[in-house]
Amino acid sequence: MVETIRQADPADIANDNSNSSELxxxxxxxxxxxxxxxxxxxxxxxxxxxxxxxxxxxxxxxxxxxxxxxxxxxxxxxxxxxxxxxxxxxxxxxxxxxxxxxxxxxxxxxxxxxxxxxxxxxxxxxxxxxxxxxxxRNYYRIITSIIKPLKCIIPIHTEAGSFKAEITMVDLSCGGIGVIDHHPMINFEPGMIYHNCRINLPGYGDIFAGLEVRSTYEITLRNGQICKRAGCHFIDLPNEMETMIQRYVTKQEQVKLTP
Structure with a gap:
């Protein structure tokens, strides 16, 4: 999990415009x-x-x-x-x-x-x-939409069977994603690795890659709920999908800057 992390309300994260790679x-x-x-x-x-x-x-x-x-x-x-x-x-x-x-x-x-x-x-x-x-920061990143957030689908395999967990993303870069953990079956602890994860970028297609949990910390949502925010690093991200993410990030930033 690699992201700008502060012990703060997630509303602050949503309003964070400091995307410079020099920060x-x-x-x-x-x-x-x-x-x-x-x-x-x-x-x-x-x-x-x-x-x-x-x-x-x-x-x-x-x-x-x-x-x-x-x-x-x-x-x-x-x-x-x-x-x-x-x-x-x-x-x-x-x-x-x-x-x-x-x-x-x-x-x-x-x-x-x-x-x-x-x-x-x-x-x-x-x-x-x-x-x-x-x-x-090694990668330019964007804060994802609160109204229509991006989702990361993580395959989970247990003794009881296999299923797909849907996790809400809070930011995206070519290096990885930030997520909020609302799922009881996902263990977002540093060092955990999840394979074959899927992220749909509207208008661009699906991203498939592994994710390694790099960092976690607790945040309090506006409704008082306490949850875990985690930063994940992409593993074995194909070059063409990295290019797709870069195009998506650039487009979203252009849209945000358009009057």
């Missing part, structure tokens, strides 16, 4: 499950993490060693400079910055202490309440 997409992730998934991937890839502390430019290069989702604790490497380590231990505002698949990740912790891991001293910090993902 930064910002996603605040509040779901503990999603945060845990991202942090575990950072740990598994042994990605370096920069820890800023004491509300200054001082930092320690570290990495995530262990995550305990039950106790909400994270173990990270301590620094080689004991003086820096002590200052970090006295700080109540810890900013962690790293990257994952070329996406900048940032989160804040407010508790830190010393612990032991594999017989050595390490830092122990609390689980962040939220996490921010930032990346440059």
């Amino acid at each position: 930064i997409e910002i996603c605040r992730v509040n779901s503990k499950v999603d945060i845990l998934h991202i942090l575990q991937e950072i740990m598994q890839k042994n990605t370096l993490v920069t820890l800023y502390f004491d509300q200054s430019n001082r930092f320690i290069l570290t990495s995530i060693l262990f995550i305990n989702g039950q106790t909400n604790e994270i173990l990270i490497d301590s620094g080689s400079d004991t003086k820096f380590n002590q200052v970090a231990l006295e700080s109540e505002h810890l900013i962690f910055i790293t990257s994952l698949d070329k996406i900048k990740i940032e989160f804040v912790c407010n508790q830190i202490s010393m612990s032991q891991f594999d017989g050595r001293d390490v830092f122990q910090v609390n689980f962040p309440e939220s996490l921010i993902r930032m990346q440059r």
Whole structure:
């Protein structure tokens, strides 16, 4: 799921006209499950993490060693400079910055202490309440119509049988789609992949491609209903269908700009 993501009312999304490919997409992730998934991937890839502390430019290069989702604790490497380590231990505002698949990740912790891991001293910090993902938009996108929204048809196969789930789209680009999850049988969690999905572009034809869920977050609709918004990335999108999407996106933007 790749889109401009904010913790906001979806009406704001519908009025978002910032489609420049030079803009930064910002996603605040509040779901503990999603945060845990991202942090575990950072740990598994042994990605370096920069820890800023004491509300200054001082930092320690570290990495995530262990995550305990039950106790909400994270173990990270301590620094080689004991003086820096002590200052970090006295700080109540810890900013962690790293990257994952070329996406900048940032989160804040407010508790830190010393612990032991594999017989050595390490830092122990609390689980962040939220996490921010930032990346440059790679594709020009449009917000789809609220009155006549585009639909994505996703084939679902279960032990009880096979059926097709219809999901409402909120945006479209050559890179993927944003959707609102209203279907009880769809699991929109980061990393999930759905094959042979179909999107009908009125006047242009059908798009067939796989979808990989990249990000999710909860939004509150105007009627008070809470649902999940997800950003999905196209998988194995044929060149001719990418061209079809580009033509459709361009046409819709022209229509919007026409007096």
